[in-house]
Amino acid sequence: MKKYLIITCLFFLGFINMSRAQVSSELRIEIRGAITGVYTFTNIEKGRIDNEDKGISKEQTLGFFSVPPTALPGNLEVAAVIANLELGKLLEVGSYKMVIVKDENPIFNSREKLGFMTVVRTERGTPIEEYYTETGTITLSQLDEISARGSFEATLKMAKGTKEITVSGSFVVRL
Amino acid sequence: MYKAMLILLTTCFFMGCNTVEDKGEFEKIKEQLPEIGGFMINGKNMEIANWLGRPTSDGRELLEPINMIIIDQVSTSSEDSKSRLINAFTQAGFPERSGHSSGYKGIMDGEYFSQTPSDIDIAFADFMWAFTNCHARFFGPYKTGDFWVWIGSSSQEKGVIHDYVSFKNSRNLMTENLITRTETVWLGDVPLNNEVNTSTQSTGDHDGFAKLLKLN
Numbered sequence: 001m002k003k004y005l006i007i008t009c010l011f012f013l014g015f016i017n018m019s020r021a022q023v024s025s026e027l028r029i030e031i032r033g034a035i036t037g038v039y040t041f042t043n044i045e046k047g048r049i050d051n052e053d054k055g056i057s058k059e060q061t062l063g064f065f066s067v068p069p070t071a072l073p074g075n076l077e078v079a080a081v082i083a084n085l086e087l088g089k090l091l092e093v094g095s096y097k098m099v100i101v102k103d104e105n106p107i108f109n110s111r112e113k114l115g116f117m118t119v120v121r122t123e124r125g126t127p128i129e130e131y132y133t134e135t136g137t138i139t140l141s142q143l144d145e146i147s148a149r150g151s152f153e154a155t156l157k158m159a160k161g162t163k164e165i166t167v168s169g170s171f172v173v174r175l
Numbered sequence: 176m177y178k179a180m181l182i183l184l185t186t187c188f189f190m191g192c193n194t195v196e197d198k199g200e201f202e203k204i205k206e207q208l209p210e211i212g213g214f215m216i217n218g219k220n221m222e223i224a225n226w227l228g229r230p231t232s233d234g235r236e237l238l239e240p241i242n243m244i245i246i247d248q249v250s251t252s253s254e255d256s257k258s259r260l261i262n263a264f265t266q267a268g269f270p271e272r273s274g275h276s277s278g279y280k281g282i283m284d285g286e287y288f289s290q291t292p293s294d295i296d297i298a299f300a301d302f303m304w305a306f307t308n309c310h311a312r313f314f315g316p317y318k319t320g321d322f323w324v325w326i327g328s329s330s331q332e333k334g335v336i337h338d339y340v341s342f343k344n345s346r347n348l349m350t351e352n353l354i355t356r357t358e359t360v361w362l363g364d365v366p367l368n369n370e371v372n373t374s375t376q377s378t379g380d381h382d383g384f385a386k387l388l389k390l391n
Contacts, residue, residue, distance in 0.1 A: 045307070045333070045334065046335075047334060047335030047336035047338075048335075048336065049335060049336060063305060063334065063335030063336070065305055065306050065307070065334045065335060066306075067306075067307050067334075068301075068306055068308075079303070079334060079335070080305075103273050104272060104273045104304065105273060118303060120303070125268070126301060126352075127301070127302060127303075130303065
């Protein structure tokens with residue numbers, strides 16, 4: 001009996017590892033407005049913010065971002081961060097309201113599911129146009145030990161200037 | 176390091192950017208430099224900055240080295256020199272950006288210098304903190320007889336979570352951009368003997384040298 005239990009556990013662990021190995025991070029984004037196009041990023045990294053000073057733990061947050069310089073036509077980079085700031089809650093499936101960003105700081109000033117996104121156009125590897133969310137939503141539709149999946153739509157405005165873009169798309173982030 | 180220097184010199188030769196033409200100038204300036212503290216200092220506890228206490232992937236304390244020295248022979252005041260430094264970094268693709276810890280200091284001739292561009296969460300950086308980015312904090316300026324001296328700690332961190340990635344990548348990218356996109360000249364590499372690799376402490380991929388640059 002013990003032998004069968006060990007075999008079952010090993011099989012289960014092997015299955016999990018295989019499933020994890022099969023998941024690749026990817027972000028697909030359609031952009032309209034001052035920038036237009038459909039782009040798919042496959043070199044996506046992730047990070048989970050741990051900020052004791054602000055009472056935010058890793059389990060409440062998820063950030064995912066392209067890694068400059070991304071070798072894609074359009075010379076774009078994309079990053080997004082979501083955080084569940086509801087008291088006592090962790091990151092969970094649901095809608096995350098996008099907040100505005102001021103001087104590169106997202107205005108996370110309420111205890112709810114919040115997020116932001118930025119799209120950056122580069123030239124010679126250097127940002128030349130940086131867009132940050134004005135309004136929108138990131139929807140986390142699936143979250144487990146292996147991956148986080150979801151979609152988003154938002155309006156972003158250029159940090160220094162008046163240009164605007166609207167974006168929509170989906171993401172898979174391997175955890 | 177020598178391979179990187181060769182690539183840099185070759186690139187500069189073909190691109191016509193600014194490199195040292197007179198080895199004598201490098202030696203002459205190096206002789207006039209103040210004694211440079213080899214590490215960035217945490218202004219809160221006055222100890223060597225250690226990446227906010229986060230260890231390396233092998234569990235060692237990560238010490239943050241000074242890896243850039245910039246001299247300014249043109250400015251007539253410290254404020255003027257500060258403006259020129261900020262302008263050069265902005266033009267090179269590293270404007271002032273928020274989201275970086277602050278309150279650090281640098282040491283020259285035993286004197287502590289506060290952080291530039293600002294002491295409030297700002298560093299020179301190529302991308303917003305949400306992306307993997309190269310950023311630097313500078314300290315100074317120290318006035319010698321002929322010029323102002325700035326020292327800096329340049330590093331690359333992972334996006335969102337600020338984990339250490341490299342000191343060398345950032346130093347070399349900043350140097351390359353400064354000399355190809357501004358009038359800054361690379362004079363040579365100054366050995367600061369600040370590479371640390373013990374069982375408990377490390378300076379990551381830092382090679383013990385600071386790039387010596389001249390603002391023009």
